[in-house]
Amino acid sequence: MKSSLTKINAQDAQGKTALHEAARWGHRHVVEFLLEQGAQVDLATTEGSTPLHLASRFGQDDVVQFLASKGADVNALDQDKDTPLTMASGAGKVSTVRLLLSLGADVTHRNALHRTAQDLAKDPATAEIFTEGKYQSPTHY
Numbered sequence: 001m002k003s004s005l006t007k008i009n010a011q012d013a014q015g016k017t018a019l020h021e022a023a024r025w026g027h028r029h030v031v032e033f034l035l036e037q038g039a040q041v042d043l044a045t046t047e048g049s050t051p052l053h054l055a056s057r058f059g060q061d062d063v064v065q066f067l068a069s070k071g072a073d074v075n076a077l078d079q080d081k082d083t084p085l086t087m088a089s090g091a092g093k094v095s096t097v098r099l100l101l102s103l104g105a106d107v108t109h110r111n112a113l114h115r116t117a118q119d120l121a122k123d124p125a126t127a128e129i130f131t132e133g134k135y136q137s138p139t140h141y
Contacts, residue, residue: 008039015045023051023067026060031067041072048078056084056100059093064100074105081112089117094125101129 011017019039022030031051035041042050052072055063064084068074075083085105088096097117101107107130110116118130 008034008037009043011043011045013046015047017043017051019043019051020045020049020054023060023063024054024058026055026058026063028060028062028066031063035070041067041070042076044076044078048080050076050078050084052076052084053078053082053087056093056096057087057091059088059091059096061095061099064096065103068103074100074103075109081110083109083111083117085109085117086111086115086120089126090120090122092121092123092126094129097121097126097129 009017009019017039019031019034019041020043022034042052044050050072052064052067052074053076054060055067074085077083082090083105085097085100085107086109088100105117107117111120118127121127121130
């Protein structure tokens, strides 16, 4: 049994697993299967990215929701202290930002460059989420 768990969590040179790739590409059924087989939901790459970071960055909302329901940390930090929320915001993934906020993502968190998800919002639709008041960080009032 230990051998098969090791294989399901096998990492490439960048530390990515099959779960990272399935999450990035939005393959929910593959994500579900891998977790059922013992894949670690929060296993990080060499850069500290979890499957949830990748799903968030690429706007894979169904996978984001599913990973969170399986215990993925919505406030996990990568090596740059980015969270899934800061990644989604910086990538302009409006629906993913809303989803992560509804899942309890920390709107006040600052990454290694001292930027919040609101600071990283590059497009008007993403920035608008943070100006609705409900999700403003204290530094933006």
